[in-house]
Amino acid sequence: MKIRSHCHSLLLITSALLLAACGGANAPQGDAAHGKELYAQCAGCHELSKNMAGPKHCGLMGRAAGSVSDYAYSEAMLDSGIVWNEKTLDEFLIAPIAYVNGTRMGFAGLTNPTDRADLIAYLREATSDPAICSPD
Incomplete structure (x- = not known):
């Protein structure tokens, strides 16, 4: 027994x-609604569906860094070997310049882990929405 x-x-x-x-x-x-608000900080250089000063974010999840064909990346980003996912984005967004030494991305970073999770949740949701990011 x-x-x-x-x-x-x-x-x-x-x-x-x-x-x-x-x-x-x-x-x-993460809270995608709050992440959308945080994305306003990115909007000076990035849009979801077109390149600006920074590359477009549509297709970001699972994409190799430096692989948008019609965007001119820094050598540092091209040579980084990064594949974008929740983990690599979280690490990168803490301090982009330190994470990829030589990147042209001049954003200081998001030190708050909740803000990073929220921004990543928004990117995950928005970039998987076919109304925003049509499949290529």
Whole structure:
């Protein structure tokens, strides 16, 4: 009886841990509405669907840094080896100039992790919206 009770307890604990891990992976991260407000800081150089002083953001998630064909990147960005995703964007947005030494991006960065999560949530949502970013 003790062994069965112990196994049952282990099973419940393992199940709870797996549910927490799976729920955490699928839980929404960041507030896209607040991220849209923060994107105003980016709008001086970036737009979602066209290049400006900075490259367009449509197609950003999963894209290799320096790979928008009609944009002239710095050598530093071309040689960075970065593939943009939530993790690399989070790291980059802390201090872009320090993360890619030699980038032409003059933005000082977002030190607040909640602001970064919100901005990334907005970019993830907006760049996956076919009404904003039509598939190429």
